[in-house]
Amino acid sequence: MSVPAGSEYVRRQNIALVLRSLRAFGPATRTELARRTGLAKATVGTIVGGLRAGGAVSEDESVPSGRGRPGRPVSLAGESIIGLGLEVNVDYVAAVALDLGGRVKIAETRSVAAAGRPPSTSELVGLASDVRATLLGDGHTIVGATVAVPGLVAHDNRTVSWAPNLGWDGKQLAAEIELAFGGECPTTIDNDANCAALAEAAHGVTVDVDHSLYITGTVGIGAGIVQDGMLLRGGAGLAGEVGHMPIGDPRRRCGCGRLGCWEASVGLRAMLRAVQMPEEATPLQTAIAVAARAESDPLVREALAGLGHDLGIGLATLATVLDPSAIVLGGYFVPLGQYVVPAAQEVLADRLPSAAIHLPEIRLSSLGIHAAALGAAEDALADVFAGAAPL
Ligand SMILES: [Zn+2]
Numbered sequence: 001m002s003v004p005a006g007s008e009y010v011r012r013q014n015i016a017l018v019l020r021s022l023r024a025f026g027p028a029t030r031t032e033l034a035r036r037t038g039l040a041k042a043t044v045g046t047i048v049g050g051l052r053a054g055g056a057v058s059e060d061e062s063v064p065s066g067r068g069r070p071g072r073p074v075s076l077a078g079e080s081i082i083g084l085g086l087e088v089n090v091d092y093v094a095a096v097a098l099d100l101g102g103r104v105k106i107a108e109t110r111s112v113a114a115a116g117r118p119p120s121t122s123e124l125v126g127l128a129s130d131v132r133a134t135l136l137g138d139g140h141t142i143v144g145a146t147v148a149v150p151g152l153v154a155h156d157n158r159t160v161s162w163a164p165n166l167g168w169d170g171k172q173l174a175a176e177i178e179l180a181f182g183g184e185c186p187t188t189i190d191n192d193a194n195c196a197a198l199a200e201a202a203h204g205v206t207v208d209v210d211h212s213l214y215i216t217g218t219v220g221i222g223a224g225i226v227q228d229g230m231l232l233r234g235g236a237g238l239a240g241e242v243g244h245m246p247i248g249d250p251r252r253r254c255g256c257g258r259l260g261c262w263e264a265s266v267g268l269r270a271m272l273r274a275v276q277m278p279e280e281a282t283p284l285q286t287a288i289a290v291a292a293r294a295e296s297d298p299l300v301r302e303a304l305a306g307l308g309h310d311l312g313i314g315l316a317t318l319a320t321v322l323d324p325s326a327i328v329l330g331g332y333f334v335p336l337g338q339y340v341v342p343a344a345q346e347v348l349a350d351r352l353p354s355a356a357i358h359l360p361e362i363r364l365s366s367l368g369i370h371a372a373a374l375g376a377a378e379d380a381l382a383d384v385f386a387g388a389a390p391l
Pocket of ligand 1: 244256258261
């Protein structure tokens with residue numbers, strides 16, 4: 001993305017400042033906005049006028065305005081300004097359309113598990129094109145799209161470096177979406193754990209904290225790390241590949257080929273081995289079946305508590321480094337929370353340098369199957385709130 005020069009850059013930054021203030025602290029009069037942002041009232045007036053003309057904000061016309069009056073509250077509207085989140089996973093593709101005001105306009109999932117193979121890029125492009133047609137038909141503008149993938153994404157946010165569970169390299173994925181959208185929609189790619197972590201922070205169970213850790217629960221285990229409300233990405237964009245920390249059972253071989261990875265002890269298949277049950281069509285269905293068995297079978301409950309212990313070892317390791325205020329478990333952990341979390345929380349309390357000072361609370365994801373696509377949609381709007389995309 002090119003950086004506009006001089007006054008245009010300042011103008012976009014000021015617009016973004018007003019938008020972020022409205023999103024973070026809610027509606028405000030122009031006078032209050034000037035106070036909140038430190039901008040001159042005349043500058044705020046120009047910005048609000050422009051944003052209002054573009055449909056990004058609205059002013060409450062029912063409140064009388066004029067000299068000596070308190071002023072009309074300005075709110076984020078932006079119902080026609082859309083960030084599109086897409087997700088391609090092992091057994092489904094998903095799309096979420098989110099407007100500037102944080103409202104979900106469309107949420108759609110298409111299962112492709114019946115075919116017994118991972119989705120192809122054309123299935124994702126097909127869903128994206130259908131959703132785009134609906135949005136354009138309703139008069140919406142898509143300002144950007146982000147695709148969540150279960151794999152490593154390079155720092156350019158366009159190149160899938162490694163997605164072994166998908167069976168294709170995804171190097172052209174962003175370009176394919178842009179082509180299908182007629183070159184009008186800048187598209188980026190991000191890791192699914194990062195996207196889900198963003199979604200929980202904006203809409204889910206970590207809206208109340210600035211520092212959180214999101215753990216995916218599928219065949220693989222990945223993490224999205226939020227610090228000061230921002231994703232921690234690392235030097236090459238690969239931070240959060242926690243499933244391959246060498247803290248698992250040293251006899252277990254991981255999908256990456258090595259022995260002793262954490263996910264080889266706490267991933268979906270390790271859990272199934274522990275409870276001696278078969279895999280269902282999706283991780284969620286599998287976990288629901290195991291939870292049902294656990295109700296009546298003490299051996300299954302015992303196996304899940306053991307898994308919770310191993311999970312806690314990894315969470316304690318991560319918490320020691322990252323000091324999250326809360327840890328969110330997603331995927332298959334959600335239906336099994338009552339059997340897994342107590343043991344994990346116990347290890348966490350036992351292994352932290354001082355649980356008395358701070359013990360991160362383990363919470364279960366509340367966003368279900370759309371978490372990653374919703375976070376991708378948030379990411380697609382991020383340039384608008386950062387002043388990097390014109391409105
Ligand atoms: Zn591994």
